[in-house]
Amino acid sequence: MSDPLGFINAELDALKEKGLYRNLRVLQGEQGAEVNYDGKKVLQLSSNNYLGLNTHPRLRKAMIDAIEKYGAGSGAVRTIAGTMSLHEELEQKLAEFKHVGGTLVLQSGFTANMGVIPQVVDDGDLIISDQLNHASIIDGVRLSKAARAVYAHSDVNDLERVLKEKASQYRRILIITDGVFSMDGDIA
Incomplete structure (x- = not known):
């Protein structure tokens, strides 16, 4: 009898042959602007700790x-039983700082894009997205009920072409672009 999961090993082998197999890079010590990787001190350009705040x-x-006061975590997701007074305090301070009626803190940018994008568009709307937007934006767009169009990366002329071609067909249009494109560092 053949191995029913053998195809997984075949796929993994194929990825390795193509140089597409992902190996996790294990860092030693603190994660600041510089990190220890494979016994060497290297500049970290791919983290979410751009300002080095996690070591401040x-x-x-x-x-x-x-x-010491609250424990090591909330014990649940916020929508069930994990919203703590700390969340409310932070959201209130952020709202005051931004001069808005309220804020909502989410655990990651990925979660924010997945949660917010589908809420601001609906059937009859169009999202026009940069070709190289982050995966979280792409997934947020896919979760929405809006129609989708893509324009060439950072190409304002192509964006204008898509707008002219599609604008009359939709109630509202949301144009989404990264500010700084995480895969290559381009600035929108």
Whole structure:
């Protein structure tokens, strides 16, 4: 009898042959602007810690104090039983800082894009998206009920062409682009 999951190993082998198999890079120590990787100190250009805040002494102290007071986590997702007073305090301070009626803190940019994009468009709307937008934007667009169109990366002329071609067919149009494209560093 053949292995019913043998196709998985075949797929993995094919990915390795093509140089497409992903190996996780294990970092040693703190993750700041520079990190230790494979015994070498290297500049970190692919993290979410652009400002090095995760090693800032005041933030570390605040995190330690919060762990002492609240524990190491909320114990549940926010929609069930995980919203803590800390969430509300942070959201209130952010709302005051931004001079808006309210804010909602989500755990990642990916979650924000997946949650927000489908809420601001509906049937009869169109989303026009840059060809090289982040995967989280693409997934958020796919989750929406809106029609979709893509324009060539950072090409305002192509965006204008798509707008002229499609504008009259839809109630509202949402144009979505990254600010800084994470895969190549281009700025919109």
